[in-house]
Amino acid sequence: MNAKKNRPILGISIGDINGIGLEVTLKALSDNRVFKSFTPVIYGHGKAVVYYRKQLSLESFNFSQIRSIEEVQYHKVNVINVAEDCPEILPGVETQEVGKFALASLQAAVEDLKTGKIQGLVTAPLNKNNINSEELRFIGHTEFITDAFGAKDSLMTMISDDLRIGLITGHLPLAQVPNAITKEKIIQKTTIFLQSLSQDFGINKPKIAILGLNPHAGEDGLLGEEEEKVIKPAIRELKDKNHLVFGPYPADGFFGMMHQTKFDGVLAMYHDQGLVPFKSMAFSTGVNFTAGLPVVRTSPDHGTAYNIAGKNLADEGSMRAALLLASDIITLHQQEEVEI
DSSP: OOGGGGSOEEEEEOOOTTTTHHHHHHHHHTSGGGGGTOEEEEEEOHHHHHHHHHHTTOTTOOOEEESSGGGOOTTSOEEEESSSSOOOOOTTOOOHHHHHHHHHHHHHHHHHHHTTSSSEEEEOOOOGGGTOOSSOOOOOHHHHHHHHTTOSOOEEEEEOSSOEEEESSOSOOGGGHHHHOOHHHHHHHHHHHHHHHHHTTOOSSOEEEEEOSSGGGGTTTTTOSHIIIIIHHHHHHHHHTTOEEEEEEOHHHHHHTTGGGGSSEEEESSHHHHHHHHHHHHTTTOEEEEETSSSEEEEESSOOOGGGTTTTOOOOHHHHHHHHHHHHHHHHHHHHHHHO
16 A cells, blocks of 8 residues: 555644634644644635635645545645635634534534544634534534544543643533532543553553542542542542552642652543643643544644734644644554554
8 A cells, every 4th residue: 555545634624714723723734744644634615724824924835625535635735625615714703604614614524534534533623602503502522523423421631742631521610510520420531541541542551640629639528528429439449440540639739749740641520620730731732632432533722712813823833733643643543453
């Protein structure tokens, strides 16, 4: 087989074209070295790509307009139009038309991912507000893709070179978090994380730290009972299965004393408990990875950033990392299949 065709084909959903998603995508793909790792396919519209190519003064950025994934051209950036017309591009402005376009891009990419026409998906940031409607309740990429593939569960995981944080609960109002944390959920999410660290990252016998929910991890019940009644029993059951799982640790002291460096992964109880330290340490290179799916999906760890959209100020580091991580995981899976 042609060596080029051994490289993964990565789909890129275009996200909100009034945000920074397409900007960081074009900047990341402007480095020709990426073609040594994967072949990119942008699900969006050629007019949007041309607009930002001019806006960013990327005169040397070239792409191939294709009608479907079957026409993919290796060693090139490919663009598939997901709608006949491209919505008006107004950097920094939220519009319903752009929201519909972002959803159409995601749906088209997911369909090709389902049929194996692309090997992985990298999702550029979108705006939930201009996607949601009476017909559709869109919580986030993680939930949408998990549902699209009929997965029983998945794990939102934040990845950088030296830090991996999974979330027991994700896009959930803080007031609902305590009731959502059960022994069964902790065991299920931890099991997904353990399997992902082994299968997706090649770590033998991964070691995981689990954070507490309450201040000082409950302080023996003085500041909350979840640690004693829910979290510790879950950890004991996981340990009984010979998993290297430890905790619960108070979140502030854990990160303050850099204990994350002693573990292969950390499980946080809720969204901000995990993402605040992660983005403080790895904002420009962090990646959002959905563990537990039968496919590979990553994204940059930032949002649409309307305030800097169209100003050539966005850092493409996180998007580049998302593309390369997806490629690396797919390549590892392919190598494992060959060995089997």
